[in-house]
Amino acid sequence: APSAAVDSVSSGAVEGEAEDVEEAVATIDDDEETLTNNDKTRWNVWGDKMDSAEDDDAAAAADSETTVDTRKWGVWGDKDPSVDTSSTSVTPAAELLPSSTGGHGAEMGMNEDSTFTATIDSADFLQFDAVDAFFNYKGVSFNSLDTASQNNYLPTSMTISLDTELVKGNVGSQALDGYVTFSMSHNIDSNVTASYLIVMDLYGNLTHVQPLYDDTQPPEGTLRGLATKMKNSTTIVAALADSSAMSGPRMLFDLTTSTSTWTAGSVSSKGDAHDIQFSKDGSSIYQPVLAKYQVSSGDKLSDYEIDNTQDVNHCQLIDDDTVAVLSSRQTNSIVLINASTGKTLFTIGGEYSDVDLVDLDGVTYGAGSSLWHGQHNAEYFGEYEYFLFDNEESTGNSSRLLMVRADPAETYASLEWEYVLDGYTPVYGDHDLLANGHVLGVHWPETIYSNAEPNYDAQAVEIDMDSKQVAWDLKVNGICDYTSDEGGCTRKDTAGWTIYSMERFYTAPLVYSVSCIDDVVSLTTQNNFKQMNVAEATVEISDASDGTTYASKSFQFSAYWRATDLEVSLAADVTKESTGSETLSKPVADSANEVVVTVTNVWGDSTSVPVTCTSS
Numbered sequence: 297a298p299s300a301a302v303d304s305v306s307s308g309a310v311e312g313e314a315e316d317v318e319e320a321v322a323t324i325d326d327d328e329e330t331l332t333n334n335d336k337t338r339w340n341v342w343g344d345k346m347d348s349a350e351d352d353d354a355a356a357a358a359d360s361e362t363t364v365d366t367r368k369w370g371v372w373g374d375k376d377p378s379v380d381t382s383s384t385s386v387t388p389a390a391e392l393l394p395s396s397t398g399g400h401g402a403e404m405g406m407n408e409d410s411t412f413t414a415t416i417d418s419a420d421f422l423q424f425d426a427v428d429a430f431f432n433y434k435g436v437s438f439n440s441l442d443t444a445s446q447n448n449y450l451p452t453s454m455t456i457s458l459d460t461e462l463v464k465g466n467v468g469s470q471a472l473d474g475y476v477t478f479s480m481s482h483n484i485d486s487n488v489t490a491s492y493l494i495v496m497d498l499y500g501n502l503t504h505v506q507p508l509y510d511d512t513q514p515p516e517g518t519l520r521g522l523a524t525k526m527k528n529s530t531t532i533v534a535a536l537a538d539s540s541a542m543s544g545p546r547m548l549f550d551l552t553t554s555t556s557t558w559t560a561g562s563v564s565s566k567g568d569a570h571d572i573q574f575s576k577d578g579s580s581i582y583q584p585v586l587a588k589y590q591v592s593s594g595d596k597l598s599d600y601e602i603d604n605t606q607d608v609n610h611c612q613l614i615d616d617d618t619v620a621v622l623s624s625r626q627t628n629s630i631v632l633i634n635a636s637t638g639k640t641l642f643t644i645g646g647e648y649s650d651v652d653l654v655d656l657d658g659v660t661y662g663a664g665s666s667l668w669h670g671q672h673n674a675e676y677f678g679e680y681e682y683f684l685f686d687n688e689e690s691t692g693n694s695s696r697l698l699m700v701r702a703d704p705a706e707t708y709a710s711l712e713w714e715y716v717l718d719g720y721t722p723v724y725g726d727h728d729l730l731a732n733g734h735v736l737g738v739h740w741p742e743t744i745y746s747n748a749e750p751n752y753d754a755q756a757v758e759i760d761m762d763s764k765q766v767a768w769d770l771k772v773n774g775i776c777d778y779t780s781d782e783g784g785c786t787r788k789d790t791a792g793w794t795i796y797s798m799e800r801f802y803t804a805p806l807v808y809s810v811s812c813i814d815d816v817v818s819l820t821t822q823n824n825f826k827q828m829n830v831a832e833a834t835v836e837i838s839d840a841s842d843g844t845t846y847a848s849k850s851f852q853f854s855a856y857w858r859a860t861d862l863e864v865s866l867a868a869d870v871t872k873e874s875t876g877s878e879t880l881s882k883p884v885a886d887s888a889n890e891v892v893v894t895v896t897n898v899w900g901d902s903t904s905v906p907v908t909c910t911s912s
Contacts, residue, residue, distance in 0.1 A: 410461045414500035416454040418446065421492075421505055426554070430490075430507035434515045447775045448482055448489040451753065451793050455771045456500035462760055462767035463498065465732025466859070467822075468808045470903075474498055476756065477532050478738070478798040479508065479521020480772060486789040488518045488539040493532065493549055493556075498768055506549055506556055508536055510563050519544055522569040522796040526825040529803065529899040533559065535569035535583065543568050546581065561594020570609040571673075576617050576829055584611040586620050586633060600638030604648040605631055610673045614828050614855070623674035623684065628666040630674045630682055630700070644682070644702045644709045651702065654710040667711060668698055672725040673797060678856035680704075681712070683735065685725030695721040697737040697759065715759050718750040719743060723790065726797035731806055731822045731857050734758050734767055740794045744776055745784040753793035801825035804901040805833070805853075810893050812909035815866040817847070819905075821895050826857040833897050837864055840890040840906055853897070866891075866909075 407413070421427050422438065431438050431449070438449060446452075464471050474497070481491040495504035510517040516539065523535040530551045537544040543566045549556045560567070560581050567583040574581050580597060581589050585608040587599040602608070602622065610623035613635060620633040629646030633639065643650050649663045661667065670689025676682055680703040686696045696716045702709035719741030726738040736758050741750040751773075758768035772793045776785040802824045809820040817837050830852040837847040846866045854860045889909055896902040 410459060412456070412458040412460060412499060414456040416456070416500055416502065418450045418452075420502055421450050424502075424505045426506055427492075430509060433509060433511055444775055448484065450490065451480075451482075451772050451774055453773045454500070455769075455773065456498075457766070457769040458498055459765070459767050462765055463732065463734075463758065465730070465734050465760070465767070466808075467732040467806055470802075470806050470808060471732040472498060474800050474802050475503070476736075476770075476798050476800055477524055477526070478756070478795050479524050479534055479536075480754070480793060480795050481508075481520050482774075482793050483520075483790045485791070486540050487516075488520045491518055491521045491536075493521055493524065493534055493547075495532070495551065504549070504551065504554055506554070508534070508547070510545075512563065520569070523571045524797060524799055525572060525574075526799060526801050527574055529801075529824050529897070529901050533572055533574065533581075535567065535572040537569035538566075542570065546572060560589045560591050565589075565594040571611045573611065573613055573828070575613065582611055582613050582617075582620070584608040585622065586611055586635065586638060600633070602631065602633060602638060603640060604643070605629075610675060612675055612828065614676055616829055621674070621676045621682075623671060625670050625672065625687075625689075628669055628671065630684070630702070642702075642704055644700065649709075651706070652708040654708050656711045656714060660708065668700075671698075672723070673727060674700075675728065676856070677729045678854070678858050681729075683727045683729050685721075685727045685737065685739065686714075687721055687723070687725055689722065694719055695725060695739055697727045697735060699735075699761075713761060715764060717741075717757075718755075724794060724796045728799070728826070729857065730758065730800055731802075731859075734760050736798060736800055738795050738798045740787075740790075740792070743784045743786050744792075746776055754795045756795065756798050799825065804903045805895045805897055807893060807895045807903045807905050810905045810907045812866075812891060812907045814912050815909065817864045817866065817891070817893060817907070817909075818862070819864075819893055819895075820859050820861050821853070822857055822859055823853040823897055824899075824901060827853070827855060829855050831855075831898060833895060835862060835864060836894045836896070837866060838892050838894065840892050846891060 418438070436449060438446060460472060475495055477493070477495045479491065479493050482489045491508040493506040493508060494502065496502050508519045508521045510519060518539055519536040520539060521534055522537055525533050527533045527548065532549040532551065534547045534549065536547055545558055545563045545565055546560045546567060547556050548559045567587065567589060568585070570584050572581055572583050579591055581591060583589070585600065585602055585605065588597040589595065590597055604627060605622060605624040606626035608622045608624050610621070612621040613619070614621060618635055619641065620635045622631045622633060624631050624646070627646040627648060629648060630644040631640060632642040634641055645653060645668060646666050647664050649665070652663050653661045653665050653667045655661070655667055668684065668686040669691050670687040672685045672687060674682055674684035680701050682700045682702060684698050684700065686698040688695050694716050696714050698711065699713040700709055701712045715737065717737065717739050721739040722742050724740065728736045730736055736756065738756045740754040744753065745751050752771040753774040754772040756770040757766055759765070760767055772795065774792045805824060806822045807819055809818070811818050819835070823831055823833070832850065833853055834848060834850050836845060838845045847864050849864060851860065851862055890906055891909055892904050892906050894902055894904040
């Protein structure tokens, strides 16, 4: 019964006597504002109170003291006239732009309607020494190959479309300073011919390109790049797979040095490459179905066979690693698991669902129904919301981005939002909530066309959830040389270029909606990238002219990249010494002082925003 299922997922099922879920949900709703104002009380997805915990990375030191101008510049040195965040400074732990190749072809520029387009071609990839080393490993002279053969190693082009006004979303101009990281592979008959870890900004500047292969093996030893995540503000973790399999080694990529190392064992160590996540304390990693590996040795610490799941392609640890969210593809379900015991807590959708499902038209389907089919990367993003890529397997429909709301205090889960993509994606696919309130989806169409959409191998697309307009778009273009069907080319066994997933990140925290009225500073902030748990940070208010500190306090970034709203009161008796002996005893606001609001995370990455204090 649904009520029993709800009871079983409360923290009492893990640690003792279960609390009443409805009362707990009401409590978390009442305390939501307190949480954003540095209350150390912790709550999990069920509304259960948790013990407070310090972030294990809180002692991490800053690696850089360089302040950089965050204004966007084109590759030719021409300034983007629609974007000016020169009043905002960031002190990132990794300066990524200096690694840029510096140009991506002639088809690039800002249009009159605030849209920006760019084309990346093979020459931009070939500027990276790592790519040259990869071709040497393969024994390939790229420029001597015919066009079709070149496509086996590099896409014919990648095209970028950016609407600078739309991308701002809830955040403003800082949203344009983001980067994406993803792994991209080319396949023939299920074998990988080339695979790359890529980092690029939203304007199409490639900052890092790392070929994925095992140079201790013959030239056939190219590895398939799949799940890609941020470990911290300067390190990417990627799950790789052997050419014809879905398991393989794990790699760390250092953005500051452009170097890679194996983690959780050597290149011969293997884990399910569908997903990867570091534990909260950083000592272990999790991969599907629910396997835990020691980082230092690669030893498997635990593993569970989860009942009533099949083809699990996502394993997300939440609530301080106490709960695992699994995406069970072949049962069309999202399954929440006690990570310590492997016991199923709650199932959403499919044959084993604990709750009814309500579709977008408000029609209710009984528990055991499926409203999504063969999904990938179903992920929890807080506020009872799950974002997933609905492949629509075996339905004849185009694949879609889908958001599902499932409150365990309710007897149903409801479809809240969808975006239907061009064509059907048999496998892979991703769908994430971004800091600016938009979503980022990744897919590859099974059938492509020469004169109609979809006419690309793979696509990443950022969608404004309210208007469903495209804010940012990346297309990976190949050659239609697959099994020919009338009207298009059908791609078998992931033939051509594919992207499994993609992550958006920034080099410093986002700080926006800043005001100072009656000696109260208000702001909204988010950390550099998506994290599964709250993260420690500090905010400081200082005088813009002489650096006098008016206030400083610790707080926690909300989990799942949700916005954190803060208010900081400035003492009314704060004084400011002038250049002489005179001392001003007025409150900051009465003096109409300009102050600087600085948010710093545990890695020392900081963003400073000036604001003038006024009286109401």
